[in-house]
Amino acid sequence: xxxxxxxxxxxxxxxxxxxxxxxxxxxxxxxxxxxxxxxxxxxxxxxxxxxxxxxxxxxxxxxxxxxxxxxxxxxxxxxxxxxxxxxxxxxxxxxxxxxxxxxxxxxxxxxxxxxxxxxxxxxxxxxxxxxxxxxxxxxxxxxxxxxxxxxxxxxxxxxxxxxxxxxxxxxxxxxxxxxxxxxxxxxxxxxxxxxxxxxxxxxxxxxxxxxxxxxxxxxxxxxxxxxxxxxxxxxxxxxxxxxxxxxxxxxxxxxxxxxxxxxxxxxxxxxxxxxxxxxxxxxxxxxxxxxxxxxxxxxxxxxxxxxxxxxxxxxxxxxxxxxxxxxxxxxxxxxxxxxxxxxxxxxxxxxxxxxxxxxxxxxxxxxxxxxxxxxxxxxxxxxxxxxxxxxxxxxxxxxxxxxxxxxxxxxxxxxxxxxxxxxxxxxxxxxxxxxxxxxxxxxxxxxxxxxxxxxxxxxxxxxxxxxxxxxxxxxxxxxxxxxxxxxxxxxxxxxxxxxxxxxxxxxxxxxxxxxxxxxxxxxxxxxxxxxxxxxxxxxxxxxxxxxxxxxxxxxxxxxxxxxxxxxxxxxxxxxxxxxxxxxxxxxxxxxxxxxxxxxxxxxxxxxxxxxxxxxxxxxxxxxxxxxxxxxxxxxxxxxxxxxxxxxxxxxxxxxxxxxxxxxxxxxxxxxxxxxxxxxxxxxxxxxx
Ligand code: NDP
Numbered sequence: 001x002x003x004x005x006x007x008x009x010x011x012x013x014x015x016x017x018x019x020x021x022x023x024x025x026x027x028x029x030x031x032x033x034x035x036x037x038x039x040x041x042x043x044x045x046x047x048x049x050x051x052x053x054x055x056x057x058x059x060x061x062x063x064x065x066x067x068x069x070x071x072x073x074x075x076x077x078x079x080x081x082x083x084x085x086x087x088x089x090x091x092x093x094x095x096x097x098x099x100x101x102x103x104x105x106x107x108x109x110x111x112x113x114x115x116x117x118x119x120x121x122x123x124x125x126x127x128x129x130x131x132x133x134x135x136x137x138x139x140x141x142x143x144x145x146x147x148x149x150x151x152x153x154x155x156x157x158x159x160x161x162x163x164x165x166x167x168x169x170x171x172x173x174x175x176x177x178x179x180x181x182x183x184x185x186x187x188x189x190x191x192x193x194x195x196x197x198x199x200x201x202x203x204x205x206x207x208x209x210x211x212x213x214x215x216x217x218x219x220x221x222x223x224x225x226x227x228x229x230x231x232x233x234x235x236x237x238x239x240x241x242x243x244x245x246x247x248x249x250x251x252x253x254x255x256x257x258x259x260x261x262x263x264x265x266x267x268x269x270x271x272x273x274x275x276x277x278x279x280x281x282x283x284x285x286x287x288x289x290x291x292x293x294x295x296x297x298x299x300x301x302x303x304x305x306x307x308x309x310x311x312x313x314x315x316x317x318x319x320x321x322x323x324x325x326x327x328x329x330x331x332x333x334x335x336x337x338x339x340x341x342x343x344x345x346x347x348x349x350x351x352x353x354x355x356x357x358x359x360x361x362x363x364x365x366x367x368x369x370x371x372x373x374x375x376x377x378x379x380x381x382x383x384x385x386x387x388x389x390x391x392x393x394x395x396x397x398x399x400x401x402x403x404x405x406x407x408x409x410x411x412x413x414x415x416x417x418x419x420x421x422x423x424x425x426x427x428x429x430x431x432x433x434x435x436x437x438x439x440x441x442x443x444x445x446x447x448x449x450x451x452x453x454x455x456x457x458x459x460x461x462x463x464x465x466x467x468x469x470x471x472x473x474x475x476x477x478x479x480x481x482x483x484x485x486x487x488x489x490x491x492x493x494x495x496x497x498x499x500x501x502x503x504x505x506x507x508x509x510x511x512x513x514x515x516x517x518x519x520x521x522x523x524x525x526x527x528x529x530x531x532x533x534x535x536x537x538x539x540x541x542x543x544x545x546x547x548x549x550x551x552x553x554x555x556x557x558x559x560x561x562x563x564x565x566x567x568x569x570x571x572x573x574x575x576x577x578x579x580x581x582x583x584x585x586x587x588x589x590x591x592x593x594x595x596x597x598x599x600x601x602x603x604x605x606x607x608x609x610x611x612x613x614x615x616x617x618x619x620x621x622x623x624x625x626x627x628x629x630x631x632x633x634x635x636x637x638x639x640x641x642x643x644x645x646x647x648x649x650x651x652x653x654x655x656x657x658x659x660x661x662x663x664x665x666x667x668x669x670x671x672x673x674x675x676x677x678x679x680x681x682x683x684x685x686x687x688x
């Protein structure tokens with residue numbers, strides 16, 4: 001036997017454009033199920049100051065040169081490429097103790113997050129490099145001084161320190177918003193499962209899709225990494241509360257006011273509503289959800305249900321049904337198709353969970369499962385970190401401490417009884433801040449009382465009942481579009497949440513000045529900024545010719561009573577204020593019959609539209625429509641339409657144009673205001 005060939009592989013870090021091994025063999029990482037060595041990990045020899053500088057100086061500028069849409073397209077291409085390689089990831093993931101279903105969350109869930117950010121980025125962000133935040137703040141009566149908040153990416157590097165439980169998802173869910181925002185990253189996966197993160201990073205870099213310096217990887221300990229973080233850097237952490245607190249108060253983080261996002265342990269709960277007695281669909285759904293959350297990823301999920309809060313009268317039934325269900329979960333080798341739950345990540349982690357179960361038994365009794373003697377359908381109970389699900393019951397949770405305080409990071413939950421909804425909320429709050437709690441009820445009043453009572457203590461609350469059962473994504477799944485994070489004990493951080501997650505990597509700045517100059521910065525026209533009226537109709541211009549500020553001031557149109565009557569009859573909208581002088585006058589807002597708002601909008605279109613075929617392809621909506629003053633028969637309307645924002649679409653021969661539309665009457669008062677949204681061809685005036 002060749003001893004050298006059989007040695008586990010030494011993981012490599014990707015630093016400053018080079019794959020490098022640690023200085024020593026380092027720590028041996030073992031297969032969670034067999035105990036066989038999988039890899040060696042060591043970060044010795046890495047110059048962390050140089051690594052951070054490389055990201056800031058090489059990756060950052062390259063990413064910032066790209067528009068949001070270019071970065072979104074990069075994420076999409078990356079996701080497509082990783083999806084093609086997924087089986088390679090699945091094969092290695094088994095060593096972490098993950099079953100195929102567990103790995104799906106980690107691998108395809110992570111890639112799915114890239115896809116989701118790619119698509120949201122193109123739909124919700126402009127094809128530019130500056131993101132606007134909120135509307136224009138008018139600071140002078142004559143529109144010579146205004147302000148707009150903008151967001152621009154930090155010019156530092158994002159340092160992502162990740163947990164062992166989701167080496168792929170945990171990395172990709174942070175990378176997606178970071179890269180979309182335009183920041184480079186250095187990822188430090190937890191050592192225990194770093195081999196999978198290393199493989200995914202290799203495949204990411206193999207694609208050549210990311211600019212050099214946009215992504216670096218540290219395999220092994222962080223050492224002095226954080227000593228070098230600076231004022232433009234961002235640090236995110238996922239892991240234990242103890243480490244998190246230590247990092248949050250690191251002198252470089254405190255001294256440089258580094259933005260720090262922490263996602264620590266969390267005693268998430270599930271509450272069974274007072275209405276959900278045994279025999280109801282909600283009771284059955286609750287049992288299924290708790291069992292799934294306890295066993296998925298062997299309970300090593302930051303969102304797993306640790307506290308099961310149920311009406312006292314239903315607790316006996318719950319213990320019986322849940323206990324029976326958990327006892328049937330086949331535990332064993334994660335590669336075995338019959339297995340539904342694999343081992344914990346390491347033997348050390350199993351000892352840790354057993355110790356935490358002992359802590360919990362100061363307040364609760366074990367009612368199902370034996371932590372000491374694993375019952376397996378396959379695998380070796382001693383070599384692998386196997387642990388059957390353990391259910392506890394705490395009869396007096398109001399007086400107990402450990403059940404609200406101790407996180408056993410494995411297939412462990414404690415049932416606790418309550419009598420009133422108020423008491424249930426109080427028990428949930430004793431977790432002192434969680435990532436997620438779910439409430440199972442079919443009663444709207446119960447849902448309202450429970451959810452409003454507990455919302456300030458959570459980043460997410462899921463309501464489960466029979467109507468959503470089929471479509472529900474479940475208690476434990478963080479979704480790209482929804483906030484993931486929680487206050488207090490959960491770390492006080494917030495990840496994902498769609499574009500909210502992207503904003504963590506950007507600085508918000510209020511830009512004040514003459515509107516023309518503020519518009520030049522933002523790329524969006526605002527009131528008071530220069531406009532060019534009187535030339536060719538802007539609808540005759542392709543994106544290549546159109547400029548922000550191009551404007552048309554239309555001819556006028558007088559609204560006649562016959563117009564109002566015709567519109568009413570034609571559309572069927574015969575609301576009294578349009579039809580009857582006397583009752584219209586009695587309305588506090590009108591001095592007589594008024595034109596329909598939609599008639600005003602239609603007449604406005606009649607005034608500003610240029611009818612011949614041309615570069616304007618379609619009108620796809622209006623934003624922010626407001627009717628600001630009534631229009632009476634005899635009033636004369638005029639429209640001012642200004643090109644507000646141009647967003648060329650990538651890989652298409654058209655783009656979106658937003659037009660500022662103001663409809664005024666004969667006195668100059670604005671009667672309606674809105675943004676008209678159109679699709680416009682990139683080239684060609686349409687006259688050929
Ligand atoms: P740790 O807090 O020990 O580690 C989390 C990450 O921080 C790892 O990447 C780790 O690296 C790194 N780290 C540890 N110490 C330092 C340091 N001084 N400076 C910089 N980085 C550091 O958590 P574990 O992963 O070991 O898990 C322990 C417990 O945390 C679990 O039992 C569970 O209770 C909780 N946990 C919570 C999760 C959640 O999402 N809420 C997820 C995972 C765990 P390295 O691995 O190299 O030490």
